[in-house]
Amino acid sequence: MSNDSGDSRHLETLDRDLHRLSYLESATSYVARPMVGPGVALIFIVLAGLMAAIFFGQDSNGMIVVVAAGFGAYMAINIGANDVANNMGPAVGANALTMGGAIAIAAVFESAGALIAGGDVVSTIAKGIIEPESMVTAEIFIWAMLAALLSSALWVNLATWVGAPVSTTHSVVGGVMGAGIAAAGFTAVNWPTMSAIAASWVISPVLGGGIAALFLWFIKANIIYTPDKIAAARKWVPVLVGIMAGTFAAYLALKGLKHLMRVSLGLALSIGVGVAIVTWLGMIPVIRKQSEGLENRNKSLKVLFGIPLVVSAALLSFAHGANDVANAVGPLAAIVQASQSGDFTQAVSIPTWVMIIGAFGISFGLFLFGPKLIRMVGSQITKLNPMRAYCVALSAAITVIVASWLGLPVSSTHIAVGGVFGVGFFREWDAERRLRLARGNMPDENRIAPEERRRRKLVRRSHFMTIVAAWVITVPAAAIMSAVLFFGIQAVVG
Incomplete structure (x- = not known):
């Protein structure tokens, strides 16, 4: 009897100890979880440096290339963490994709785009913003590019931490400009190009938001607000999907395939029109079959926009x-x-191993740090459903084509986020308009007070102000950081 009671006490003590251990393990894993992402990112950066060491370890400038490869990997990770949210956020916010599905699709297609159709010439990164001839030596040019790479990566990292989707293109532009000014003075900067980029801060989001709002108005007027929504959807959804397919065909021809073959705007538009007609005709029976048995309500329409949104x-x-x-x-x-040949005035060719660092870095950044910005763009600015998210995606493609036609350097980040804002502000305007119409027949005591109407805003103003502020200061912030880093590198190396 005494043995039994002793055993039971021993087992109770063991249980308590095991519980303490399990609590300790849970606490340890909770504390360690935030360190997994930075740890994996650091390993990737080290591997990028080792890859550069294999190719250039014996060269006189081998160490500089190794350091630059690490900075490039760091920048690629930050692009994946911040920029890719603009593509995937609307689809995730509309529940057309899960977070895991979005990350998997983005990782595959981002890498494919980089490796299959990535640019073989990127002279504008350096030559379009600063005049390389203004750099006295190849050594100074290398220091300037190192400073530009690190400063832009640090700025995008900071923006991701704050939760602001910023333009990585503008970050690099600011970094190159700041380093160029520090190295060779204000005359080194191509100011007409910088003026066009500054104009795009306003043009990109306004154009993207306006086009997204226009398509949402069309969908509401011709499908959502009609008595027979399903019949209207059978008529117009194939047209809208055809427009989307044609637009993306033209967009990919302009942006994705220009490095494989020469594509004029006219040819890209011709490809787009052909794809649009074929898709429209092909989608008519598909939408008719999909819409069979659907109830005549808005929720049913979401089914018809799900697949086009994922594509x-x-x-x-x-x-x-x-x-x-x-x-x-x-x-x-x-x-x-510049390290290999000493030539820094000609167009820059991208070696395959460098492109691999960029492609895999974007995928790692998306997987490790992307969900935060994807949630922000997809659901924390305004509420998205498949129809609204479709309008955002379509406006992004159309705006890029219009900008290419006008010769404007635009940011895909500004366009996509501008599209989200455009959809949200249009919903506010439309809700207010419908409320005014209803209020005409409403007794005074039933009318909503102005304070209550303000509380019902459909776009979060705090996010709006944070993002706009981040956009405005991206170029000057990256430029100042880059100039400081250039002087630091010059002091250490020189």
């Missing part, structure tokens, strides 16, 4: 990988070329 997110990712990978590896490629 648009994948295509946006491909084009983004093809276009924006140069932000990560452009200055790195310039450093490699």
Whole structure:
């Protein structure tokens, strides 16, 4: 009997100890979880440096290339953490994709875009913003590119931590400009190019928001507010999907395939029109079958926009990988070329190993740090459903094509986030308009007070102000950081 009671006490003590251990393990894992992402990112940066060491370890400038490869990997991780949210956020916010599905699709298509159609010439990263001839020696040019790469990566990292989707293109532009001014004075900067980029701060989001709002108005007027929503959807959804397919075909021809073959705007638009007609005709029976048995209500319409939205997110990712990978590896490629040949005035060719660092870095950054910005863009600015998210994706593609036609350097980040704001502000305006119409027949005692109406705003003003402020200061902040880093590098190395 005594043995039994002793055993039971022993087991109780063991249980308590095991519980304490399990609590300790849970606490340890909770504390350690935030360190997993930075740890994996650091390993990738070290591997990028080792890859550079394998190729350039014996060169006289080998150490500089190794350091630059680490900075390039760091920048690529930050592009994945911040920029890719613009493509995937609307689809996730509309519940057309899960977070895991969005990350998987984006990782595949971003890498494919970078490796298949990524730029082989990125002379504008250095030559379009500053005049390389103004740099006295290749050594000074390399220091300037190092400073530009690190400053832009640090700024994007800070913006991601704050929760502001900023333009990585503008971050690199600011970094190159600041380093150029520090190295060779204000005359080194191509000010007409910088003026056009500054104009795009306003043009990109306004154009993106206006086009997204226009399409949402069309969907509401022709489908949502009609007596027979399903019949209207059968008529107009194939047209809208055709427009989307044609727009993305033209967009990819302009942005994603320009490095594989020469594509004029006219040819891109012709490709787009052809794809739009074929898709429209092909979608008519598909939408008719999908809409069978659906109830005549708004919730039913979401089903019809789900697949087009997922496809648009994948295509946006491909084009983004093809276009924006140069932000990560452009200055790195310039450093490699200047280190090898001493030539820093010609167009910059990107070696395959450099492109691999950019492609995989974007995927790692998205996987490790992307969900925060994806949630912000997708659900914390304004509430999105598949119809609204479709309008955002379509406006992004159309705005890029219009900007290419006008010759304006625009930011995909500003366009996509501008589209989200455009949809949100249009919803506010439309709700207010419908309220005014209803209020005409409403007794005074039932009318909503102005304070209550302000509380019902459909766009979060705090996010709006944070994002706009981050956009405005991106170029000057990256430029100032880059100038300081250039002088620091010059003091240490020189």
